[in-house]
Every structure is written in C-alpha cells, then in structure tokens.
Amino acid sequence: MEIQLKMISVASEVFSYKKKNPTAIPEEVFQHITDYIDQERVRDEKTKVAMIAAAGKAFEIARKNPGNSEKILLKQFLEEIPEILNNISEE
Secondary structure (H helix, E strand, O other): OHHHHHHHHHHHHHHHHHHHOOOOOHHHHHHHHHHHHHHOOOOOHHHHHHHHHHHHHHHHHHHHOOOOOHHHHHHHHHHHHHHHHHHHHHO
16 A cells, blocks of 8 residues: 555656646656655665656656646546556566
8 A cells, every 4th residue: 555655646746747847858757756756765676666667657647648637647547556566566
C-alpha cells in the first residue's frame, strides 16, 4: 500500500509540473522527479523503481491528454497502477 501511495504522489507531481511547465521536455520533468524522490528520502529500491515507473506512465498520460485536468489525469493513472506493479514484479 505504501508503494502505491508513493506512486500516486509522484504521478501527481508529474501532472503538477507539466501543468506549470507545459513546454518542458522529458529530461526536465524526469530531473524534477529525481529531485522529488531524493527529497522524499526513499531508500527502498523497489519503491524507487515503482516511483520511476509511475512517473513514466504519468508523463505518457499527460502527454497524450494535454487538455485534461489533473484530477482526470490522476484518475486515468490510478487505473494503470496494477499493470505498472505487475510489470515491475516480472522484471
């Protein structure tokens, strides 16, 4: 459950950053997310991997749906969490 909460928080951070910086390139977004993960002091490697995977999926959702509100984007992201976790556990 904690991993899922961390994934949601990082996705929210992606959506917020993209809203404030709509022309940001992927490198800028992921640098911001890397800094965010460092600020959160996440030490568990599995949680870090899940957060990075979540950020990638959140970025993809935001890129494909630029006109949607953060609330709608987050709702779309929540539907993807089981698949993200499944993909991580397979690796």
